[in-house]
Amino acid sequence: MPRLSIxxxxxxxxxxxxxxxxxxxxxxxxxxxxxxxxxxxxxxxDVMGALLKEIEKQNLTDVIVTTSGCAGLxxxxxxxxxxxxxxxxxxxxxxxxxxxxxxLKQHVLEGRIVSEFALASGCETTG
Amino acid sequence: MAYRTHVLVCxxxxxxxxxxxxxxxxxxxxxxxxGLDSEVQIIRTGCQGFCAExxxxxxxxxxxxxxxxxxxxxxxxxxxHFLKGRPVKRLMYTPPLDKSPIPALKDIPxxxxxxxxxxxxxxxxxxxxxxxxxxxxxxxxxIKALTEMTPEQIIQEIKRSGLRGxxxxxxxxGIKWETCRKAAIHRNVEPVVICNADEGDPGAFMDRSIIExxxxxxxxxxxIGARAIGARDGFIYIRHEYPIARERLQKALQQARDYGLLxxxxxxxxxxxxxxxxxxxxxxxxxxxxxxMASLEGKVGEPRAKYIHTVEYGYKDRPSNLxxxxxxxxxxxxxxxxxxxxxSMGTGNVSENPWGGSSGTKVFSxxxxxxxxxxxxxxxGISLREIxxxxxxxxxxxGKFKAVQTGGP
Numbered sequence: 001m002p003r004l005s006i007x008x009x010x011x012x013x014x015x016x017x018x019x020x021x022x023x024x025x026x027x028x029x030x031x032x033x034x035x036x037x038x039x040x041x042x043x044x045x046d047v048m049g050a051l052l053k054e055i056e057k058q059n060l061t062d063v064i065v066t067t068s069g070c071a072g073l074x075x076x077x078x079x080x081x082x083x084x085x086x087x088x089x090x091x092x093x094x095x096x097x098x099x100x101x102x103x104l105k106q107h108v109l110e111g112r113i114v115s116e117f118a119l120a121s122g123c124e125t126t127g
Numbered sequence: 128m129a130y131r132t133h134v135l136v137c138x139x140x141x142x143x144x145x146x147x148x149x150x151x152x153x154x155x156x157x158x159x160x161x162g163l164d165s166e167v168q169i170i171r172t173g174c175q176g177f178c179a180e181x182x183x184x185x186x187x188x189x190x191x192x193x194x195x196x197x198x199x200x201x202x203x204x205x206x207x208h209f210l211k212g213r214p215v216k217r218l219m220y221t222p223p224l225d226k227s228p229i230p231a232l233k234d235i236p237x238x239x240x241x242x243x244x245x246x247x248x249x250x251x252x253x254x255x256x257x258x259x260x261x262x263x264x265x266x267x268x269x270i271k272a273l274t275e276m277t278p279e280q281i282i283q284e285i286k287r288s289g290l291r292g293x294x295x296x297x298x299x300x301g302i303k304w305e306t307c308r309k310a311a312i313h314r315n316v317e318p319v320v321i322c323n324a325d326e327g328d329p330g331a332f333m334d335r336s337i338i339e340x341x342x343x344x345x346x347x348x349x350x351i352g353a354r355a356i357g358a359r360d361g362f363i364y365i366r367h368e369y370p371i372a373r374e375r376l377q378k379a380l381q382q383a384r385d386y387g388l389l390x391x392x393x394x395x396x397x398x399x400x401x402x403x404x405x406x407x408x409x410x411x412x413x414x415x416x417x418x419x420m421a422s423l424e425g426k427v428g429e430p431r432a433k434y435i436h437t438v439e440y441g442y443k444d445r446p447s448n449l450x451x452x453x454x455x456x457x458x459x460x461x462x463x464x465x466x467x468x469x470x471s472m473g474t475g476n477v478s479e480n481p482w483g484g485s486s487g488t489k490v491f492s493x494x495x496x497x498x499x500x501x502x503x504x505x506x507x508g509i510s511l512r513e514i515x516x517x518x519x520x521x522x523x524x525x526g527k528f529k530a531v532q533t534g535g536p
Binding site: 003004005009012013015016017019022032034036038040049050066067068069070071072073074075076079080085089090091113118119120121122123124125126127 | 136139140141144173174180216218229232233234237238239241243244247248249250251252253254255258259260261262264267271274318332333335336339340341369371385386387388390392394395414440460468472483487488498499500501502503
């Protein structure tokens with residue numbers, strides 16, 4: 001990988017912003033599984049595994065799966081955030097592999113939030 | 128004269144990253160052009176909790192909610208909405224068709240009183256991808272520090288921000304940096320910068336979570352610190368019990384090296400700096416700075432008397448500037464957004480001296496017998512009552528409040 005100049009870094013920033021911005025992409029949704037130590041010890045790896053397996057089974061190519069750190073509410077891990085293109089992200093709590101699969105089917109594919117495990121929608125307050 | 132309309136432009140970190148400052152400036156320019164600036168006021172607000180659709184602009188008293196308003200939209204928006212009184216549909220937020228059955232995150236008590244600065248990227252970026260960090264304006268603080276600021280100016284900015292050591296000591300970071308820089312120049316010995324990630328207090332996992340969620344924020348803070356102090360060598364001393372944090376840190380460092388953000392000629396400048404990760408062996412005392420430095424040297428990790436300061440004689444008798452993980456993670460945003468912004472959060476007045484108050488936010492692990500346990504970030508000066516009863520949701524099963532322990536063990 002080449003070493004960057006300041007201009008290169010600015011270019012990467014613009015490209016990466018585009019890539020992270022669902023509106024610009026062709027993906028229908030992004031699912032973030034929160035993988036801090038708390039999430040992993042509560043079973044986030046199994047949740048992620050089940051999600052990837054189902055995506056492969058259904059041959060979905062327009063759902064982005066990614067990981068991130070702790071979402072803050074450790075007592076409700078494993079957690080995941082589902083963001084449909086053009087809609088505010090929805091945070092799910094108390095996940096299990098079968099619940100994650102249900103969320104994929106009902107929320108990601110059919111657009112109906114699974115309120116049983118949904119905590120809230122939107123982002124946190126930053127400084 | 129009173130304004131007839133207030134335009135709230137979100138200036139939370141998410142929207143700023145989406146160039147909301149440029150939007151606000153463009154709106155102001157257009158209002159002046161149209162002679163509306165005495166009737167319509169632009170106000171930069173804190174985060175509206177809707178970062179995915181930023182920059183967010185809310186018009187009051189109309190209650191119109193606009194999303195992704197760019198500078199280029201300003202002329203049209205001002206003409207249509209503020210001159211002709213026709214809200215612009217194209218920029219309005221349209222809620223999903225089926226009414227959302229769940230509340231907004233910012234209305235959930237656990238999240239409502241939190242304010243994320245250090246944890247701004249928690250749960251939002253992939254900590255193993257440097258491009259994710261760069262996308263949310265990562266390393267722009269470093270660019271500013273390298274191209275627009277002298278080391279002395281960086282130190283002044285940190286001093287004026289009122290940032291105090293987050294490891295517990297609360298020593299003003301800017302003064303520590305300044306003392307270390309001066310000692311290095313005076314003695315003509317190369318200084319080192321150190322990050323203390325040997326978080327050992329039972330129940331504490333703030334630093335672990337910061338590294339796991341956003342390792343590059345710590346690395347960027349250290350590079351900026353190294354520029355200010357004049358160091359080429361850096362260490363992160365991290366405890367053995369944090370394998371995931373350590374692994375993510377190593378990955379992040381390698382990515383930063385590959386991009387030329389560490390090593391020689393950083394971003395094509397003359398700066399040289401690299402960071403080595405050193406794993407502790409599980410001794411609680413090694414979280415104390417002099418014991419930590421002894422351990423770094425390969426000696427028995429025992430504290431020494433502190434009448435000789437480590438900023439003058441620390442690691443291998445070199446001037447050594449040690450800060451905690453959370454302290455470092457604050458640095459990029461302070462450089463990016465300025466000391467005044469940081470000092471606007473917290474208590475007291477730090478404009479005269481950094482001991483005059485306590486600026487910014489603090490991350491806490493909220494654990495024990497409360498309903499909501501987890502990792503929280505709150506403005507300095509918040510009451511324990513708010514933390515225990517509002518954020519923590521009170522005591523389980525209606526139990527009676529007996530005691531709360533703050534800080535370490």
